[in-house]
Amino acid sequence: MMPDEFSLRDLPEPTEASYEAVRGRVMVEIRRQKRVRSTARMVAAVAAAVLLAVAGLLALQQRTPMTGPPMLARAPEAPAFVVPAKAVHTRPKPKRRPIPLLAHAPGQPLVVRMQTDDPNVVILWMVD
Amino acid sequence: MTNCPSIVAVEGPADVLARARRGEETAFEELMRMHERQVLRTALRLLGRIEDAQDAAQEVFLRLYRKLSIFGSLSEVRPWLYRVTVNVCHDLARKRGRLAAELPASAVLVAGSQEEQINLGQRRELLAEALTYLPEKERAAIVLREIEGLDTAEVAEILGSTPATVRSQVSTGRARLREIVTRLERRRT
Numbered sequence: 001m002m003p004d005e006f007s008l009r010d011l012p013e014p015t016e017a018s019y020e021a022v023r024g025r026v027m028v029e030i031r032r033q034k035r036v037r038s039t040a041r042m043v044a045a046v047a048a049a050v051l052l053a054v055a056g057l058l059a060l061q062q063r064t065p066m067t068g069p070p071m072l073a074r075a076p077e078a079p080a081f082v083v084p085a086k087a088v089h090t091r092p093k094p095k096r097r098p099i100p101l102l103a104h105a106p107g108q109p110l111v112v113r114m115q116t117d118d119p120n121v122v123i124l125w126m127v128d
Numbered sequence: 129m130t131n132c133p134s135i136v137a138v139e140g141p142a143d144v145l146a147r148a149r150r151g152e153e154t155a156f157e158e159l160m161r162m163h164e165r166q167v168l169r170t171a172l173r174l175l176g177r178i179e180d181a182q183d184a185a186q187e188v189f190l191r192l193y194r195k196l197s198i199f200g201s202l203s204e205v206r207p208w209l210y211r212v213t214v215n216v217c218h219d220l221a222r223k224r225g226r227l228a229a230e231l232p233a234s235a236v237l238v239a240g241s242q243e244e245q246i247n248l249g250q251r252r253e254l255l256a257e258a259l260t261y262l263p264e265k266e267r268a269a270i271v272l273r274e275i276e277g278l279d280t281a282e283v284a285e286i287l288g289s290t291p292a293t294v295r296s297q298v299s300t301g302r303a304r305l306r307e308i309v310t311r312l313e314r315r316r317t
Contacts, residue, residue: 009275
């Protein structure tokens with residue numbers, strides 16, 4: 001027997017079932033890969049969204065001062081606290097003219113004038 | 129009022145490629161049907177076992193599915209499939225330790241004189257078995273040139289060699305195949 005072209009091309013062919021089996025296996029694998037890809041895409045999308053949210057929050061925190069939330073309205077400044085001087089409500093005392101306690105002229109008797117609370121009453125005490 | 133002739137869209141092979149590229153599973157299945165004989169038969173000739181050939185064909189078509197976007201037209205698919213089939217079969221054979229089968233020593237020792245008793249079916253099986261004993265490159269050249277009927281330039285492009293090398297491989301391969309077949313026939317008788 002010589003392996004001429006006729007006999008080489010006349011080698012046993014795969015059966016129809018073999019072709020179907022390959023087709024079936026390929027389609028099953030393609031569907032499986034599609035599912036895996038779509039799941040991976042979903043997971044990646046969720047992960048990306050979470051990452052973006054975290055990054056956004058971090059960026060926001062870095063921009064705002066740490067003291068608290070942003071102030072929306074500023075209250076007018078309070079006036080400087082000044083300790084009020086203690087008001088003195090006492091009536092000014094009437095100025096009294098200095099009255100010499102001892103009016104004494106040489107050759108005259110020493111008169112001691114005693115003033116009372118009542119201005120109309122004056123006690124004169126003459127010392128001889 | 130005139131009657132407008134109904135326009136029937138005829139789906140050509142190019143549409144199949146375009147639809148498959150868009151992700152239509154039925155279109156890809158159609159594309160597979162168009163090339164499955166080429167792929168599975170070549171893989172079977174190269175590997176010798178239908179189970180291995182099916183594994184190889186599956187891998188080839190999965191690669192085709194992933195690479196659909198690289199093809200501009202359907203005519204580009206066929207040579208690409210041959211090239212990938214040869215590569216996948218080579219990888220699979222290496223992985224499974226079946227790059228080239230060893231010809232049993234007993235085949236040389238047993239001489240027979242009843243060659244004429246071997247019927248056609250047995251001859252086909254014998255030839256298919258003999259192919260698996262050929263060195264890998266010679267086997268690929270014989271399968272593509274002599275069995276698949278590609279021209280030498282095409283085979284050279286698929287195997288990444290020159291037409292002169294392919295011609296040499298085919299010639300050497302045929303001589304070797306003849307020798308192997310004779311040995312196998314003797315072993316059987």
